[in-house]
Amino acid sequence: MRAAVFETAGQPLVIRDDVEIIAPRAGEVRVRVHYCGLCHSDYSVVSGSFPFMGPVIVGHEASGVVESVGPGVTRLAPGDPVVLTPLPPCGSCYFCQRGQHSLCVNGIGIATMALPDGNTGLSRGGETLLRGVGLGALAEYVITPANGAIKVDPDVPLDVACVIGCAVQTGVGAVLNTAQVEAGATVLIQGLGGVGLATVQGARIAGAALIVAVDPVASRREAALAMGATHAIDPAAVNLGAEVMALTQNIGVDYAFETAGIAKLIESSLALTRSGGMTVCVGAPPLEDKVTIENVVIFASMEKKLCGCLLGSCNSLREIPRMLALWRAGQLDLEGLITARRPLAEVNEGFADMKAGRGIRTVIAI
Ligand SMILES: NC(=O)c1ccc[n+]([C@@H]2O[C@H](COP(=O)([O-])OP(=O)(O)OC[C@H]3O[C@@H](n4cnc5c(N)ncnc54)[C@H](O)[C@@H]3O)[C@@H](O)[C@H]2O)c1
Ligand SMILES: [Zn+2]
Ligand SMILES: [Zn+2]
Secondary structure, three states: OOEEEEOOOOOOOEEEOOOEEOOOOOOEEEEEEEEEEOOHHHHHHHHOOOOOOOOEEOOOOEEEEEEEEOOOOOOOOOOOEEEEOOOOOOOOOHHHHOOOHHHOOOOOHHHHOOOOOOOOOEEEOOEEOEEHHHOOOOEOEEEEEHHHEEEOOOOOOHHHHHHHOOHHHHHHHHHHHHHOOOOOOEEEEEOOOHHHHHHHHHHHHHOOOEEEEEOOOHHHHHHHHHOOOOEEEOOOOOOHHHHHHHHOOOOOEEEEEEOOOOHHHHHHHHHOEEEEEEEEEOOOOOOOOOOOOOOHHHHHHOOOEEEEOOHHHOOHHHHHHHHHHHHHOOOOOOHHHEEEEEEHHHHHHHHHHHHHOOOOEEEEEO
16 A cells, blocks of 8 residues: 655655555444644654654554455444554453543553554565554555444535544643533643644633633744634733733643643643642653753642643543534634645655744645
């Protein structure tokens, strides 16, 4: 099959026609990928921020049509349109039993870049290719456990719905599931890419009263205001801390989301979170980065909560239909997140746009 292959950090992806993918085994399906959004987590592999040995097929925000199903798969059939998730929950492990599906021990392909049994199902001339960021969807086909492909109604536009797979599950889920923001809350969001703008929309859906959106890129601040932010701040132009404190009567925000992937912004988010409030780490900084909590006794006495977030703490089987329902109800703007569409041959131009802050999400047609 045809696929965009990452071979060397810092080098462009290479389009290959000689990639092999296995037929679906028991419990698996093979999906013909139609569209894949580009996420910064893919770019972090391509740029070398997340170091990986050997070739990888990245892309984990995708949609397509089921091509074949393995033995025992009853929920899906060839021809079904699906949105894919990079984190298919098994439904039965320690974490799934506790309703923490995003921590599923069998859904850790985001980290292992393999299927649950350790195989990737991908090769080229006998050499294994990694199944990047839980899917490997910048390719004509993906192989996934059946729970990784969520059937959608035939009228759902797959070129739009693909962004649910990562950006929307993550951003909206960070608000509704991870933080469980309540109506009337005050919220700060630092970083307004696809993930941050979905977080803004999640805060609006949750009924947050104050939604402060921060990004140095003017067009992204404008998008945030259109999607429900009450205030948009350019951190390069003003003192963010002073602005946020003025907007919250010197209390700080109830919830702060770091959605840029910059460790220093986790520290500033924590500083601007009120006593008893929550700071949510959504962004994925380079592997070696650290966060420092100064005066930890003050942190402890203020009862602040510092919280991780993987794919918006989502159970994708529930979340993808829920996001589509919100979209149908006019409460979730998916189209507004997509500012470019390109063929697979232009995948490197798509990543260049992301790096330069041009547009928001690029969707690749495959
Ligand atoms: N936790 C998860 O499950 C999960 C899922 C998807 C993506 N991510 C991570 O989330 C982050 C965002 O992903 P994305 O695809 O939206 O990326 P993106 O590159 O589209 O957006 C990042 C944004 O941060 C902005 N930014 C840069 N410096 C800033 C600053 N000082 N203050 C405020 N904003 C600043 C950029 O201008 C850009 O708009 C990445 O680190 C990505 O790897 C995490
Ligand atoms: Zn599980
Ligand atoms: Zn992603």
